[in-house]
Amino acid sequence: MESNYIYIILFGLVATFAEIIGGCLVIIKKNITKKFFEYLIALGAGFILALVFLELIPESINHFGTMAPVFILFGFALIHFFEHAVIGHLHFGEETHSEIMISKIASFGAVTGLFIHAFFDGLAISTAFLFNYQIGILLFLAIFLHKFPEGLTIATIMLSSQQPRKNAFIATASIGVATMLGVVVMFFISRVHENIIGIMFAISAGVATYVGASDLIPEINRSQNRISPIIVFAGMALYYITEIIIKQFLSIH
Numbered sequence: 001m002e003s004n005y006i007y008i009i010l011f012g013l014v015a016t017f018a019e020i021i022g023g024c025l026v027i028i029k030k031n032i033t034k035k036f037f038e039y040l041i042a043l044g045a046g047f048i049l050a051l052v053f054l055e056l057i058p059e060s061i062n063h064f065g066t067m068a069p070v071f072i073l074f075g076f077a078l079i080h081f082f083e084h085a086v087i088g089h090l091h092f093g094e095e096t097h098s099e100i101m102i103s104k105i106a107s108f109g110a111v112t113g114l115f116i117h118a119f120f121d122g123l124a125i126s127t128a129f130l131f132n133y134q135i136g137i138l139l140f141l142a143i144f145l146h147k148f149p150e151g152l153t154i155a156t157i158m159l160s161s162q163q164p165r166k167n168a169f170i171a172t173a174s175i176g177v178a179t180m181l182g183v184v185v186m187f188f189i190s191r192v193h194e195n196i197i198g199i200m201f202a203i204s205a206g207v208a209t210y211v212g213a214s215d216l217i218p219e220i221n222r223s224q225n226r227i228s229p230i231i232v233f234a235g236m237a238l239y240y241i242t243e244i245i246i247k248q249f250l251s252i253h
Contacts, residue, residue: 012183022151023172044145045216046235075206107161122182
């Protein structure tokens with residue numbers, strides 16, 4: 001088990017650095033086109049939704065039976081509560097244009113919302129790996145695909161509220177740390193009871209459903225770019241191909 005922790009931490013660090021790199025590209029004024037941003041979100045949305053419906057939910061039901069939907073619904077409701085009831089309405093990528101000016105209070109609210117979002121990302125990664133290594137890799141990839149645009153988003157929000165670049169970097173790094181915090185917290189939670197990993201896995205299925213359907217898909221639906229919705233299907237196909245490759249690789253090893 002302890003050796004598994006090392007691998008999980010490494011995957012968590014990759015997700016964290018993807019977040020930070022996304023933020024740094026905005027901070028140092030590298031041009032990231034809106035289309036590229038949307039395509040990454042669309043790809044991640046398709047991948048994570050395919051993972052949810054083809055792997056996470058069926059596996060949860062197989063493990064818990066009729067109780068699984070209760071845990072899945074709880075996970076969905078939990079992140080909805082934190083993102084919208086506690087923090088307020090938060091669009092994943094609404095302030096991605098530098099000409100849009102927002103208040104500093106709103107920017108800190110966005111940081112808090114994405115901090116909570118990232119914490120659950122890390123929790124989900126850790127839970128999935130502890131439950132099943134193959135599913136862990138797939139969930140990591142699903143989360144990894146939206147980490148880069150998430151970093152772009154939070155850095156742009158901070159700069160659009162006239163925050164100094166240092167604060168934009170601190171905000172981006174903090175959200176990256178939140179991902180690792182979620183990863184590590186699950187290590188301690190998993191020691192509570194032998195069934196806790198399975199329960200947290202089902203809850204993570206609900207969280208992943210929310211991220212894909214409520215955080216990512218609405219961003220695609222608001223876009224005027226007709227290619228982005230098609231990229232969602234490409235994300236679903238990417239999941240299917242990735243799953244086959246991972247199964248083949250694990251069967252060899």
